[in-house]
Amino acid sequence: MSTELRVLRPTEWDEWYGKLELAFGGVAEQADERAMWRDLTEIDRSIGVWDEDECIGTTSAFTFRLSVPGGGLVPAAGVTMVSVLSTHRRRGVLRSMMRRQLDDVHALGEPLAVLTASEPEIYGRFGYGMATEQLHAEIDTSRVRLTVPEGADAVRLRLVKPEDAREACEAVYARKVTARPGMLARQPGWERLPLLDPPGDRKGDSPLLCVLAELDGEVVGYARYAINPEWEPAGPKGLVRLYDFEALSPAPRAALWRFLFEIDLTSKLRARNLPVDAALLHMVSDIRRCAVGVRDSLHVRLVDVGAALEARTYAAPVDVVFEVADAFCPWNEGRWRLTGDAKGASCERTEDPAELELSVRELGAAYLGGIPLSALASAGRVRELRRGALAEASTAFRSDVAPWLPHGF
Incomplete structure (x- = not known):
């Protein structure tokens, strides 16, 4: 097979990204989401493989700083947008892109490359190891109770529009980054990601909602979530879908969890991504009714x-x-x-x-x-x-x- 591997040209992004969408099922992203990824794409770190005039392989990298034990922030290439069209499998396309990418990362002097894997078995052969896990849970809030520490009642909770709270939430997030390994120091533009809420992707959920936790007039925590209302003959059994949660200390953390547990007309809380040592595990009355599970998250490669x-x-x-x-x-x-x-x-x-x-x-x-x-x-x-x-x-x-x-x- 005669193919050309080269750095992406700005005018080729739409075709290149379209082939990525095709490789991931062929469903086009909503306009807002696509525009965000277009803005975040680092064109000079993006690679395409071309078979004549058709793009058949894609990969890119973001310039990140990753928190590590000890609180340091280490330059890391965030490997992303990896795809090979199904017509061109088993021809060395992926290997050639991984080869070029890691050579480029090494030349830039970045000690690490990191990625999240759609299929974890792919990347071990290129030296990536699963380094972090994420916890997910679906909690029966009609039967599970919380043990709330002293001070939670002094926390003020305030509902705000997610966009209006962006700066306050980013300030809380920034304070958490160096306290836990595996977090990314968000570069300009990345504050858009947690606010992404395309109406076409809601599947019956409400628009994105945000609650702030405040102490002495300072924002010390937040939760971003949506509600999926549901009813049965016996009454309401709505779902709270938690997307984003950060708190700086136990009192606001407990106040936010209590709020999420007690939202009117709901009986379930689904959290998709929490640390495996989440404080919530030690606050609930019945862990068995929390349907806790764990899956892989960040894969790390020492370059x-x-x-x-x-x-x-x-x-x-x-x-x-x-x-x-x-x-x-x-x-x-x-x-x-x-x-x-x-x-x-x-x-x-x-x-x-x-x-x-x-x-x-x-x-x-x-x-x-x-x-x-x-x-x-x-x-x-x-x-x-x-x-x-x-x-x-x-x-x-x-x-x-x-x-x-x-x-x-």
Whole structure:
């Protein structure tokens, strides 16, 4: 097959994005949503593969900063808009795009590449490891009660138009970013994403709603949600669909949850994306009636092993030599000595004997502190060569709070 892989030209975006829509089922996005992604697309980081005059493959990257253990923000390429037309499968198109993209990321000096996967099995072969999970729940609010901490009654709740509260909500979000690994520092334009509410996508839901939590006149939390009204002969059983939730402390957090649980004419609350250590799990009276589930979220790829491991801190002192396998990005292969603690770290090439053996995929999975190296070792994906090295590294890599990606890209 004779194809051309090249950087996208601005005049080609509509065709390129149209092929992405086709690959994801052929349903065109609403005009507002399409316009937002057009504005956010970084054309010079977008790649198309062309078979004569037809675009048959797409991928792009966003320029992000990702929070890591220790509170640092690390440059990361947000890999996105990946597709190959079904007419051109099994011809190396995806591999060629991943090859070009990671070469470009490396040349730019970004230590990390990250993505969310429509099909998780695809990206492991390119060195991406599942690093964060997200919790979803459907709560029977007619039967589940909340334990509310002291101070919740002092929180003022105020319903506002989502657009009118944008700046206040973004300020709360920004304060949360460095407190939890896996979050993205939102660049200009990304504040539009949580407000996206195309009428054609509501499927019976109300327009997007927003409630603010305030203490002493300051916004300290918010929830964005919609209501799907439903009735049965016995009465109302509406659904509250929660899209976005942030709070700076326990009192506003509890006040917001109590509000969502007690919305008139509803009996269910569906949350689609919460951290796996969400405080809500420890506030409800009956966890079994919350239908809690977990799925993969952010996949992380170390593009520069040394720079990436130096960019975060460690929960306990660590001095370990890794033997890293990385056939797709061979500049990472070999032995690396990681030394670090809660104050900082160094990761350099070494000729010393290896103490842990693993691939770059396992380093990506463990990088944000949510997936223990010990768990990966129990699955046969990490091999201990010095007794005690696994426990030392696994303890050091952990994060006190679970890493979490609040929104996709």
